[in-house]
Amino acid sequence: MPLPIVIADDSLLPRRVLTRALPKDWDVEISYATNGREAIEHYRAGRASVMFLDLTMPDMTSYQVLDALQHEDLNTFVIVVSADVQPMAQERVRALGAIASCRSR
Template identity: 75%
Template sequence: MLPIVIADDSLLARKLLTKALPPDWQVDVSYATNGREALELYRAGKAAVLFLDLTMPDMTGYEVLDTLRHEDLNSFVIVVSADVQPLAQTRVRELGALAFIAKPVTPQALLPILKEYGLYA
């Protein structure tokens, strides 16, 4: 089982992303409602893959990425955000994110990224 974290303050967004995951992908999903919870789960070894929203209370996705970068990021981070501005996409990649997916997430958008990085066969 691959441990993954879905970090988003919106319950609806967490549910939609969960439904977009491949149904036969062997994963153990944990949820975070803000950046601090996402980091706690990461530090507990529960985030081999981290799906990260950018706009969250308490600690933003940008702050999470910056913290992970300083802690020797050892997770595949895929940013999932409604902020699709080119500047946001460039910034998250500079901070170590592998990919950027616009909300709402669809299986068609997610699957090629998972395959590209060897996360799903």
Template identity: 80%
Template sequence: MSLPIVIADDSLLARKVLTKALPEGWDVEISYASNGKEALALYRDGRAEVMFLDLTMPDMTGFQVLEALQHEDLNTFVIVVSADVQPRARERVQALGAAAFIAKPVTQEALLPILKEYGLYA
């Protein structure tokens, strides 16, 4: 059975770059969200065991998504993918429950060790 993942980013180009960085042969079913509200809706629909989350999006930021997940005790594996590489942003997303942080533009070389470390990809 495919692993349901969500790629949440308001940039179509960023969503495409991240999709191309996913490991070849990884059995996933990808859903896309262009804002945080869509990402949460996809999660609630059972389509986000793993969520790749941008921080700067309209309607609801990645920080707000993480806060909602934490507040509602929702359980998904979140990897933040952001151009905001400030140490404070990294600390905040980790405090809000994100498992990892990858700087944009994401590459397979940056992503693969995280997926392997957490047993998401063999």
């Protein structure tokens, strides 16, 4: 059974880069979201055991997505990926439940 993954970023290039960065031997089913609201919809549809979130997106930011996940008691592994993850942002997303934050290049 494939691992359902959501890659949420409002830009196509980072979505492609993250997709290619996943190990080729992983059995995954990837869904894409261009904003946080779509990411939440994918989760509710059962397509997000793991979620990669861009820090800033239109409609809902990763902070708002993480807050919604916490308040609705939704359970997924979230990794925040952004070109500009400052220490304060890293602390904030981890406090909201992200398991990791990393800088994309």
